[in-house]
Amino acid sequence: MVKAVVLGAAGGIGQPLSLLLKVNPLITELGLYDIVNTPGVAADLSHIATPAKVEGYLPPDDGLIKTLTGADVVVIPAGVPRKPGMTRDDLFKINAGIVKGLAEGIAKTAPKAFVLVISNPVNSTVPIVAEVFKKLGVFDPKRLFGVTTLDVVRASTFVAELIGNLGAAPDVVVPVVGGHSGVTIVPLLSQSSHPLPAGLATADYEALVKRIQFGGDEVVKAKDGTGSATLSMAYAGAEFATKIIRALKGEKGIIAPSFVSLASDPAGAAALTAELGQELAYFSSRVELGPQGVEKLYPLGTITDAEKVLVKAAIPELIKNIETGVSFVEASTNKL
Template identity: 80%
Template sequence: MVKAVVLGAAGGIGQPLALLLKANPLVTELGLYDIVNTPGVAADLSHIATPAKVEGYLPPDDGLKKVLTGADVVVIPAGVPRKPGMTRDDLFKINAGIVRDLATGIATAAPKAFVLVISNPVNSTVPIVAEVFKKHNVFDPKRLFGVTTLDVVRASTFVSEILNDLGLSKDIVVPVVGGHSGVTIVPLLSQSSHTLPSSLSTAQYDTLVNRIQFGGDEVVKAKDGAGSATLSMAYAGAEFAGKILRALKGEKGIIAPSYVSLLADTEGAAVLTKELGETVQFFSTPIELGTEGVVKINPLGKITEAEQTLIKAAIPELLKNIQTGVEFIAGAKTEEPRL
């Protein structure tokens, strides 16, 4: 029996994500939570002929505690989507409190669950969850993940476009490391499973890197004020959650990039830190998954000079983002969760 929970299940990411999890045969119970509309979303999904029993909860009557009780995997897409003109700092100010309150609920009702954070900005919200868990003495770095899968999905798609064959997109694997916003997103195109054309110019390479890093802006602009990447993020979130579920069931050798605490594997972290030339608390790199969560943090391996330059540009921004999350909890007053 596996219980998956979506916190923020009635939103633009939450609804399609819940649909994809309902369709996953490994899920036997699906708990949904949001501040509005969750019972209706649950009723709708419950008619789909798959094994998962679906229940939806709202804040009244300990809804958050009820939905989290018995949870094995908790996915957090809750929060406000980015809109045109909104900076990541603006987004943080809105979403930080939401993530803190949900993390408090998880710490008290489902401290052993695998927690998958989608709420942006991930570079800062994952440290928020970690700090909340530390305050409750339940922090297990092996069980906390920032979902960076959308960057990997975009890289695969954009490389297949350059190769003029979208049919390859499901087979193309490009490791994407660093963080999950702007310059902190570093695609290791030299390690792509499908080699880029030798005719690709430096300018074309730079354009491809920039598109992977700022693909979210492309969607925000195209939606013209109606939101950000929701459907592609739901797909990516379900893809990563699916890998977590398979690992939970005992499947071996599953590797996927994720933004994790380097405390999850101190041996692997030591190698990665040496490669980076600087100590960071959180970093996205290909990790091996197992029944306990993070089994191994893999090194970057051989990268090009251009990729080394990208990583050097990413680290200062990443350090700032992490500190923002840590300081938010350090300066927060103890209060009851709002959600």
């Protein structure tokens, strides 16, 4: 029996994400929450012939509590989408308060659930959730994840395109580390399961890296002001949620990049810190998942000089993003 919850289920990411979770045979109950339209989304999904029972709630009458009760996995895509010219920092001003309120609800109702944060900017919203949990005495660093899977999905797709074999895309594995915005996204292309073409020009390599780092901008521009990456993000969120559930049920050897607290694995954090030359509270690295969440953090391993430059450029921005999230909770006047 696995209950999955989507907070922000009526939005552009939330609806397709809820659909993908509804058709996941590992899920037996699906709780949906949003400020509008959730009962309708739930009714629509409930007609699909899969095992998951679906219920949708709105804020009145303790809707958030009802949604979260008994939750094993909570996925948070809630918030406003990015618009043309809007950075993830701009998003922070709006989405931080939304995420903080939802985190309070999780802490009080489902403190043992695995929490998967999609709401942007992930580099800051994950620390927000962590700080709320700390203040309420329920923080378990092994159970909090920032979903960076879309960066991995994009890297796999773009590498497959580059090598001229899009059919191989599902099998292409490219570790993506750092964070989940712009220069903090560091694809370790030298460790790709499918090597880049021999003699690839430096300009072409740099263009590939930039496309992986700023793929979201490509979607925002193509949608011409009507939204940001929703379908691909929903796919990525469902993929990561599935890996969490498989690990929860005891499957071994599941490894996926995720933006996590380095307190989740002190030994792994020490190795990462030695490689980075800088202590960080959070970092997206390859994470081995288990029944309790984070089992192990993997080091970067052997990387190229070009990748070392990318990692070095990511660190100052990550520090800034993390501090922004922590400071938001500290400065908040709302009582928990």
